[in-house]
Amino acid sequence: MMRTLSRTLFCAWLGLFAVEAAAAPEQFHRRAHQLQHEAADESDIQAEIRFGRDIAARILGRLQIESPESPRHRYVNLVGRSLAGFANRPELEFRFAIVRSEAITAYSTPGGYVFVTSAALDAMTDEAELAAVLAHEIAHVSARHIVKAFNIRGNDDAALSGVARLVGAGQDTGRVAFFQAVDNAVKLLFETGYRHQDELEADRLALMLLAASGYDPQALPRFLQRAQALSQDPVHVSSSHPATAQRLSAIAQFMEEEGLSALTGSHATQRFQQHVQTL
Amino acid sequence: MKRFVLLLGLLLTTTGASAEQYLYILSAKAKLMAAPSFNSATIGQVSKGERLLTLEKRNNRWFKVEYKGKQGWISRLAVSAHPPVRRATRLAGLDDERLLNNARRRASSVATTAAVRGLRDDSRSRLGQADNRQDYHSLALLEAEHYSDAELSHFLVTRDD
Numbered sequence: 001m002m003r004t005l006s007r008t009l010f011c012a013w014l015g016l017f018a019v020e021a022a023a024a025p026e027q028f029h030r031r032a033h034q035l036q037h038e039a040a041d042e043s044d045i046q047a048e049i050r051f052g053r054d055i056a057a058r059i060l061g062r063l064q065i066e067s068p069e070s071p072r073h074r075y076v077n078l079v080g081r082s083l084a085g086f087a088n089r090p091e092l093e094f095r096f097a098i099v100r101s102e103a104i105t106a107y108s109t110p111g112g113y114v115f116v117t118s119a120a121l122d123a124m125t126d127e128a129e130l131a132a133v134l135a136h137e138i139a140h141v142s143a144r145h146i147v148k149a150f151n152i153r154g155n156d157d158a159a160l161s162g163v164a165r166l167v168g169a170g171q172d173t174g175r176v177a178f179f180q181a182v183d184n185a186v187k188l189l190f191e192t193g194y195r196h197q198d199e200l201e202a203d204r205l206a207l208m209l210l211a212a213s214g215y216d217p218q219a220l221p222r223f224l225q226r227a228q229a230l231s232q233d234p235v236h237v238s239s240s241h242p243a244t245a246q247r248l249s250a251i252a253q254f255m256e257e258e259g260l261s262a263l264t265g266s267h268a269t270q271r272f273q274q275h276v277q278t279l
Numbered sequence: 280m281k282r283f284v285l286l287l288g289l290l291l292t293t294t295g296a297s298a299e300q301y302l303y304i305l306s307a308k309a310k311l312m313a314a315p316s317f318n319s320a321t322i323g324q325v326s327k328g329e330r331l332l333t334l335e336k337r338n339n340r341w342f343k344v345e346y347k348g349k350q351g352w353i354s355r356l357a358v359s360a361h362p363p364v365r366r367a368t369r370l371a372g373l374d375d376e377r378l379l380n381n382a383r384r385r386a387s388s389v390a391t392t393a394a395v396r397g398l399r400d401d402s403r404s405r406l407g408q409a410d411n412r413q414d415y416h417s418l419a420l421l422e423a424e425h426y427s428d429a430e431l432s433h434f435l436v437t438r439d440d
Contacts, residue, residue: 042364053418061412068420077424082431085307088356090327090363095421113421127438186410208340208356211317212310213435258340259318268438 045091048147052111054182055146059107059115059189063099066118073098075275079127080114080134086212087142087205094138104227107189108137110147121276123230127268128219130276132210136220139205145198146188150181200250207251207260216265221251300333302342302358307428309357311349315341322351328363 066073073096080096094112101117108114114137116130124130140146188194194202203220210217228244255261304325311323315337325331325346331353335343341352 045364054413057413057415057418058411060414060417062410065414065417065420068417068424077426078431078434081426082435085431086309086357088305088359090305090307091366093366095424097417097421113418205356208317208354212306212354212356214438257338259316263318266438267440270439 048144049092049111051147051150051178051182051185052109052113052141054179055109055185055189056111056113056115058182058186059099059109059113060097062190063101063115063117066098066100068097070098072121072276076116076121076130076134079130080138083131083135083209083213083215084112084138086209087138089142092141094141096134104231106133106137108140109185109189110141110144112141114138114141120227123227124223124272124276125226125269126219127272128210128215128266129223130272131213131215132206132217132220132223135206135209135215136202138209139202140194140198143198143201143205145194145202146185149188149195149198150185200247203247203251204254207254207258210265211258211260211263214265216267217255217260217263219265219267221248221255224248224251300360302331302333302344302353302360303362304329304331304353304357305359305363306357309353311344311346311351311353313351315343315352317354319352323347323349325353330362331358 076098077096081094084092084094089112092112094114096114096116098121099107099115099117102119103117104120104123106114106116106120114134116133116137120133121130124133193199206220207217210219224244224247252261304327307327309325310321311325313320313322323346329346331342331344331346333342333344334350337343337352340355342355342358344351344353
């Protein structure tokens with residue numbers, strides 16, 4: 001009796017082992033792929049910040065920053081930083097600024113530097129719309145879209161890696177390659193735009209951020225529609241985004257699937273008007 | 280009998296190891312929902328760093344989890360398979376003077392290295408263009424700012440409508 005039970009258990013264990021072993025290669029690849037993107041160690045994070053910092057300095061070299069002393073600069077930071085608390089990048093300190101530009105748009109760089117243009121701010125009607133635009137940019141940072149595009153990692157021997165190379169001790173070729181990546185990232189932000197699927201993912205994550213933080217998720221499609229209508233040159237709004245109509249359609253579908261359409265959230269219109277529109 | 284106990288142990292260990300997967304909360308706070316939807320009822324709040332046992336995954340967007348004896352759903356937005364790492368507020372050994380010097384070295388290194396290796400033909404002609412300017416001074420002003428957690432929490436809870 002005991003011997004039969006033992007044999008049965010042994011067979012069951014062998015069976016389980018076989019199932020796990022058969023599934024292992026696929027799972028291993030999937031896990032390895034996930035780990036590559038998720039398990040950023042401290043040197044990766046330092047490389048990401050260093051890379052993003054350089055891109056941010058280039059953005060500020062092109063577009064004049066609105067004084068960090070201004071009340072609305074502080075207000076934009078309070079909205080952005082409290083939103084960023086709901087994202088999954090606690091290792092980053094997000095920083096926000098308003099830059100002077102007639103283009104209705106926003107930019108973000110790895111490491112958590114986010115810039116919204118004065119024209120975009122002027123086109124908004126409430127805090128939820130500001131939160132929507134900032135959430136979309138936080139999502140690009142959070143999902144490491146630029147980092148993945150240029151494979152910025154700190155702990156391998158690739159030409160683009162190595163904080164030490166960047167700071168000056170490394171070889172010229174390594175530094176040049178790094179700065180070429182910065183050039184390309186600036187080009188991505190101002191000319192070519194993110195990959196189509198990255199833009200759509202940033203929209204989805206932004207909607208989730210809005211819902212998690214208690215803002216009305218409808219603010220995102222609402223602002224996109226207004227920005228498109230306000231912009232005489234549609235390139236200003238959509239140069240780094242897939243066609244607005246396509247984004248709006250994907251947003252509507254996602255909101256329906258996730259039950260976000262029925263969600264009521266804060267607009268904080270009064271507070272927005274007090275801080276932004278009185279100037 | 281000894282062999283039976285051994286095999287039983289082996290079986291339990293194998294199944295246990297493959298079933299248990301954990302997620303960590305990375306956002307400041309995360310809501311535990313009754314269903315995989317932001318529109319469902321909130322049944323609890325989980326703080327950053329907490330570990331949750333994963334029971335099910337839905338659409339790659341929601342995880343069914345167990346936390347302190349309660350089962351609920353959590354958005355993938357707030358979680359990771361890895362515990363949070365500490366915040367990198369300031370890069371080690373970084374100062375703006377060094378960066379400005381580095382920017383100057385950069386111009387030199389791009390010109391010389393590109394010239395020698397032909398890495399980028401347009402690099403030299405681009406040097407000095409307005410689009411290549413870097414403003415580390417404004418960046419340093421942004422980085423000097425500080426907002427406390429208490430201020431951010433207060434800001435969120437004092438929203439009108």
